[in-house]
Amino acid sequence: MNEVEQLSAPLAIVVVAAVLVVGVYVSSVVDVVAFRSVAGQRLRPGSAALFPARVAHRLSRQQSVRTERPDMILRVLAPAALLGLAAAAVTVIPLSPGIVVADVGTGIVLFGAAEALAIVAIFFHGWSPNSPFALIAGYRFVAVALSYELLSMFVLIGAAIPAESLSIGAIVESQAGLWNVIRQPLGLPLFLIVSLGVTFSGPLDLLDSNDLAGGGSVEDSGMQRLAWQTARHAMRIAFAACAAAVFLGGWHGPVLPGGLWMALKTFAVIALLGFLDVFVARISAERFVRVAWGVLLPLAFLNLLIAGVGAL
Amino acid sequence: MIDVAFVVFSVAAVASGYGVFRVDSMIRATYLLLASFLNVGAILVLLLAEYLGVALLFMMTVEMIVMGLFMVMFMMNPAGLNPMNMVHQPRFAAAAGVVAAAGVAVVAVFADFPVAPVDAESATTRELGIELLGGSMLVFESIGVTLLATMVCSVILSSATGRFGDGYEGSVAPALEPGGDHRPADDLYDPDAAGGMDMDMDMGDMDHGEMDMGGMDMGGMDMGGMDMGGMDHGEMDMGGMDMGDMDHGGMERDS
């Protein structure tokens, strides 16, 4: 493995903040573009680019309603924790050759831990407002999340096998010749399913879904809603960056500098997730759990087998 | 720097651990326990057991998610909105806690342990991996098999249906008196829904069982204790599985 540059603490904070701010904004714009293009509405570039800022401005002037007897600590903690976990997940992902905010030897396990903790934060969001639909949505989310949590760890460990290291930097390094998306063809699709689940979008929009009147966000307004949407987009960034680094070869690519490749690949995954969010109908939780244990988990085992055989 | 971090994590671990048993809301209790684990995980990382710390973080998070689910499911008052007192023998318990802590603390302060710190340069994660798939492979594999057995046991225990249909049908536990109903009169459960559960006997052992879990009652877990004979004779359901025997098997072996 090459020299890895550990960023100094102040620089690291700036880098992570910049990645998240830019990423969240871009991801929100992607949402607008996806929605409008699928809905067949007019799409003016300037208007779409300013859309998230306008929404943020409006929500910041709206009242944040306090529900009756909320669990106030957890209500505040939920978006903050989700945002913080997204930031933590971003720190272990190398952004360009040799530049990673925190070069942790067990980076991929840390990412998995952040993902598991994100489920806790999301449950808090459903639990805290003391509202039946939010609680049902949060509960349902957790029940489903437990069935893809295992999946995600198998998929990530599978990617770590050819690298012979748990560090994401080493995993990127190992893809110099062949990207994991080809080496382990099942890995990326399964990981994208997990991403859709943890960012509760598209077929796995089981948290803030319309069939429960907004589900976990049913009581959110104003800043609370803005914070939650921001945190959700931040989580999408973390997953997109991880998918780009672990499966799409990270900074590897011809001509362009490595950092730019990483950004492009991350953006591609964000765009894919954004369009899937708009384009795919929600699947019932019961059915997904059946599919997750009966089909997806065996596929993850198969993926692990492919990775193991490939490493021999 | 490391010392400061250690103090912070330690205080947080103990304080959130104390909070677990003081808050009203079950969800807060569950996740305070998780916070305690996270802090211990952080201390483990400080101790250079990087993989173990992160794995503890990961594992306990998922475990506490499950625990939170059960909390909300089984507790009558999970949010703690209705104030109630859910403790018993508080003085005895507090005294026992202090005695236990003091016991360990005395050992910590006065015992003379060898000084052999871990080498800061060593690749502990790598060493652990080689050890698990090398010298300690038997231990590692035993853990795996035990966990598998645990999964089977817990599914059978918690499922309402046995191999031959509804667990409440099938074999009926013997009555306490000849000809009498085996269920105590003050029982809450629905007479139609009961029957097969040999709970009278189980419950007696249950308290021990719960306690034994701390000390890992492995004997009770092994397949030999699990009345396989009853299974073959077509009585395998919640009743036929006879948890009573299972625990007795374990107990005899222990004593």
Next chain:
Amino acid sequence: MTPVEVFVAAGADRWHDAQALRAHELVRLMPTPRHATVLLVAGTIPGSAREAFDRVHDQLPHPRAVVTWDEIVAGNDVVDAVASEIVGRADRVMADPSTSSPGRLADEEPNDWRGVGPFGQGGEGMMGGTPYGRAMAMTADDRDGLSLDRLELRLGPFLGQLPGGLVADVALQGEVIQSIEFACAGSAPFVTGDRAVPVARRLLWLSHALHVQGLDAFAVGAARLARRSARLDDDPGLARDFASLRRRMRWTGLRSALRSVGDRDGLDTWARWSAHLDAIAASLDGADSRPVSADGSMPITAAELAEMITGLTLTDAVTTIIGFDIDVPAMTTTAVET
């Protein structure tokens, strides 16, 4: 401009009409009043729904405004007039938050929380009492034999995912519906399948149903088709555009999401959707607003529907209910007659 977020509190008579607002670019119908700036009141709110309406009104965060559909004097296009009124009112209230609509109910807890028991639990022993005005959940038998707590809820009449005016009392254990009762006479015809329904109304049903299934962008498309079909002049491109929408819907996984949900007589929700979509396509192809054929499984009474969805999860129940284009006004009038 960002769209104004609107929550619709519609009586049964105007609920379908209000769905047409989804077509409008500057208006977005939200699933919950907490997300809305404007409360749109459409149709007749019966006296029994008055209190529920007041609660919904107070759930909108400040600054908020109320627009009443029936008060708007419109020329030839009432939906446009309503939309521009909504945008105007939203602009005004955002510019001057002091004009925000004041609360209709006192902002207080329904009950004193501290009760009489030794720990303030308000009842005998551990259980009992009404903390915060709500009785504690009591256990009851359930399908898994676990006897978990039972949550009693009243859904409607202004719930975003259900047709306006529909009221149902449900008892939930977890996400599973243990019992459900619709607020109408049990034998009342709930869905009248043989009635000729204008194609615009069917498209509006489709728009709402797509929204509930998480396909908001498609819902916009369906609402736009509904608006075009409502115009009197002949629109030759309509059938083609509907076919194109239907083709794109095939890629959304709707079919697998709806299949084997809400089975009745061998027909599932997907079969009912298909019957609706076929009926729309047939009407657009020139046939005169053909009734949904018998294989669309209609009609169904409220009691039959309740029986169908007992034991389903809340999500599947909502999907099943939405699968029928429920005729709430017909239901309530026949309820009075019987």
Next chain:
Amino acid sequence: MNLMTVLLVAAALIGVGVWGALAQQTFVMLMMGIEMMLNGVILAVAGFWAFAGAGLPKGQVLVILSMAVMAIELAIGFALVTAVYRARQADMTEGIGSLKG
């Protein structure tokens, strides 16, 4: 940070766990007490490994063993809670106390 301080923290965690397990009435809270004790055990084992075990990998294996114990305790514990609840609707230790013997 040395062995003594780590063990003192572990002692505090174990003490809290003992107190919680004995004082709490509900099964799930009781299990939390046990988990808390194991938490202290893990910390103590890791402390010994780091300061007195010369970093032998076998020490880490012992920590993994403790984690497995915790997972097993939780799984079997919840299965038992479910079984008891199914039969008795009891979620408190007193609820099944009358059946001893």
